[in-house]
Amino acid sequence: MNIELFFQYIAGGITYGFIYAIVAIGFNIIYNTTGIINFAQGEFVMLGSMTAITLNAFLPLPVAIVLSVLITMLVGAVIEILFFRWLESPTVLRMIIITIGLSIIIREIALAIWGVNVRALPYFTGNEVSSVSFWGVHISPQVLWVIGVCSMMVLALQLFFKYSRFGRQMRACADNREAARLCGINTKNMVTLSFVLSAGMGATAGCVVSPITYSQYNMGVPLAIKGFTVAILGGLGNSLAAVAGGLILGILESLSVWIMPSAYKDAIAISILLLILFFRPRGLFGRKEDLREF
Amino acid sequence: MLRIRNIESGYGSIKVLRKVSLHVSPGEIVAIIGANGAGKTTLLRSISGLLKPWSGQIWFRGQDITRTPAERIVKLGCVLVPEGRQVFSTMTVRENLLLGATVRLKRGDHGEIERDMNWIYSLFPQLADRQNQIAGTLSGGEQQMLAIGRALMARPELLLLDEPSMGLAPNIVREIFNYIVRLRKELGLTVLLVEQNARSALRISDRAYVLETGRIILEGPSEDLLQDREVQRAYLGRDLDRELE
Ligand SMILES: Nc1ncnc2c1ncn2[C@@H]1O[C@H](COP(=O)(O)OP(=O)(O)O)[C@@H](O)[C@H]1O
Ligand SMILES: [Mg+2]
Numbered sequence: 452m453n454i455e456l457f458f459q460y461i462a463g464g465i466t467y468g469f470i471y472a473i474v475a476i477g478f479n480i481i482y483n484t485t486g487i488i489n490f491a492q493g494e495f496v497m498l499g500s501m502t503a504i505t506l507n508a509f510l511p512l513p514v515a516i517v518l519s520v521l522i523t524m525l526v527g528a529v530i531e532i533l534f535f536r537w538l539e540s541p542t543v544l545r546m547i548i549i550t551i552g553l554s555i556i557i558r559e560i561a562l563a564i565w566g567v568n569v570r571a572l573p574y575f576t577g578n579e580v581s582s583v584s585f586w587g588v589h590i591s592p593q594v595l596w597v598i599g600v601c602s603m604m605v606l607a608l609q610l611f612f613k614y615s616r617f618g619r620q621m622r623a624c625a626d627n628r629e630a631a632r633l634c635g636i637n638t639k640n641m642v643t644l645s646f647v648l649s650a651g652m653g654a655t656a657g658c659v660v661s662p663i664t665y666s667q668y669n670m671g672v673p674l675a676i677k678g679f680t681v682a683i684l685g686g687l688g689n690s691l692a693a694v695a696g697g698l699i700l701g702i703l704e705s706l707s708v709w710i711m712p713s714a715y716k717d718a719i720a721i722s723i724l725l726l727i728l729f730f731r732p733r734g735l736f737g738r739k740e741d742l743r744e745f
Numbered sequence: 746m747l748r749i750r751n752i753e754s755g756y757g758s759i760k761v762l763r764k765v766s767l768h769v770s771p772g773e774i775v776a777i778i779g780a781n782g783a784g785k786t787t788l789l790r791s792i793s794g795l796l797k798p799w800s801g802q803i804w805f806r807g808q809d810i811t812r813t814p815a816e817r818i819v820k821l822g823c824v825l826v827p828e829g830r831q832v833f834s835t836m837t838v839r840e841n842l843l844l845g846a847t848v849r850l851k852r853g854d855h856g857e858i859e860r861d862m863n864w865i866y867s868l869f870p871q872l873a874d875r876q877n878q879i880a881g882t883l884s885g886g887e888q889q890m891l892a893i894g895r896a897l898m899a900r901p902e903l904l905l906l907d908e909p910s911m912g913l914a915p916n917i918v919r920e921i922f923n924y925i926v927r928l929r930k931e932l933g934l935t936v937l938l939v940e941q942n943a944r945s946a947l948r949i950s951d952r953a954y955v956l957e958t959g960r961i962i963l964e965g966p967s968e969d970l971l972q973d974r975e976v977q978r979a980y981l982g983r984d985l986d987r988e989l990e
Contacts (some may be wrong), residue, residue: 616850619840619844620844620847622833622835622836623833623836623844626833626834626836627831627832627833627834629795629827629831630827630831630832630833631833631844632795632814632815632816632819633795633815633819633825633827633831633896634819634844634845634847634848634895634899635816635819635820635847635848635899636816636844636847637816638816
């Protein structure tokens with residue numbers, strides 16, 4: 452085994468791991484305020500990167516990205532307002548089925564708009580061949596972008612939940628929804644906010660990763676499966692555990708190509724998911740009360 | 746302050762409250778006593794907007810709040826301390842109190858919110874020592890104080906209390922009841938108190954209603970109800986036995 456190549460794989464694994472973590476955190480945010488898994492989470496990632504690519508045709512890259520993230524957040528808000536807000540005490544199952552339906556609809560709309568073509572945003576700095584080396588390991592600067600942007604997002608989210616008024620209200624809503632209402636918190640607005648937040652994070656992740664993984668109308672599907680695996684792996688509801696879970700899955704997938712054909716890479720997430728659901732349904736790092744519905 | 750007329754309410758197709766009417770005047774402490782399952786909690790949930798009444802009307806300070814959402818009713822100044830405290834158990838004491846002041850944040854009186862919080866800490870010194878403790882780890886009595894403190898942070902005019910004595914040791918119950926009297930004296934707070942612990946509730950209240958299987962069967966000044974034969978037999982009996990021992 453070539454040690455340099457090994458670290459190369461690890462770096463690749465970390466890149467994907469962070470994206471999975473962001474998708475998982477998106478699941479967590481909505482799960483915490485509503486108790487449901489939003490299976491359209493992967494579609495936010497797709498919408499973010501596809502919209503940015505389209506906008507980038509006539510706008511500078513940073514502007515295109517910011518706009519596309521804002522547009523995706525708006526889509527998140529509209530989805531919540533149209534499909535969830537008005538439901539009178541809906542069951543968890545009913546809401547989850549709605550999210551599955553939404554993910555299919557969004558994908559079909561994306562197919563109609565963008566077709567099946569594979570596209571990509573340009574590298575944020577440098578190009579495909581540029582690389583930075585650390586102790587002999589060459590990695591693309593875009594990998595650093597992914598790691599940097601995703602870590603910043605996780606950090607910002609932690610600060611938001613801990614110190615901001617709305618973050619505190621969202622936690623209150625997750626802790627005890629009825630008590631939150633009795634404090635005068637509009638819990639419906641908190642649910643909308645959770646959709647906006649996770650749409651924004653997903654879209655941002657979709658933009659930073661696009662130069663490496665490319666983007667296509669159906670890219671959200673595997674991301675949703677893996678993000679879901681990571682969310683379960685970390686125990687639903689916990690951001691830092693999601694990062695740990697994401698890195699574990701990303702690195703496992705990346706190293707798996709040594710022992711089996713890369714076509715089987717995607718099977719790893721599913722196997723892990725099934726193993727956890729069978730043997731440790733509260734996740735590796737989860738506490739008992741985090742797992743309310745599954 | 747609060748007027749309820751012919752409220753009917755329930756869950757699914759099960760009717761719990763049958764044409765309940767009552768009123769609470771400013772500055773009063775009014776008790777609602779009744780056995781387990783009589784519908785006391787259902788009544789308070791209907792007043793506070795957590796449960797939509799099937800029919801009837803509720804007015805708070807002259808305003809019809811029958812169909813008003815819970816969070817708006819809090820803003821109007823009618824705040825419920827729910828059964829079983831319902832503190833935010835994963836958050837700190839300080840965060841719980843801050844959340845209680847949510848309806849005042851928009852008005853931007855942050856200095857006043859901080860001042861009120863200190864006032865609550867001086868009222869409940871046990872909470873002051875535990876500002877950064879996670880609320881779920883507090884004792885039952887402390888959680889009840891926190892739940893009351895959180896409600897007070899909204900600066901209510903009417904406080905609805907659902908069985909504040911539930912599951913607490915007798916000396917803690919006495920302490921909580923003393924606080925209720927003190928709040929009326931110091932803040933001029935109006936209180937609607939729901940209790941199974943009938944004797945204590947009748948002792949600190951001005952008037953009381955007796956709720957039985959969703960109906961008000963008796964009402965009057967608390968002193969009179971304490972002397973009432975029926976009430977003594979049905980609700981104070983157990984306490985009497987204990988006193989005779
Ligand atoms: N969530 C609920 N769903 C169905 N029935 C309920 C629910 N909560 C209470 N009840 C029923 O309503 C009746 C009154 O309950 P409640 O208002 O909690 O009484 P109390 O507070 O006086 O003990 C009881 O018969 C109880 O079984
Ligand atoms: Mg009750």
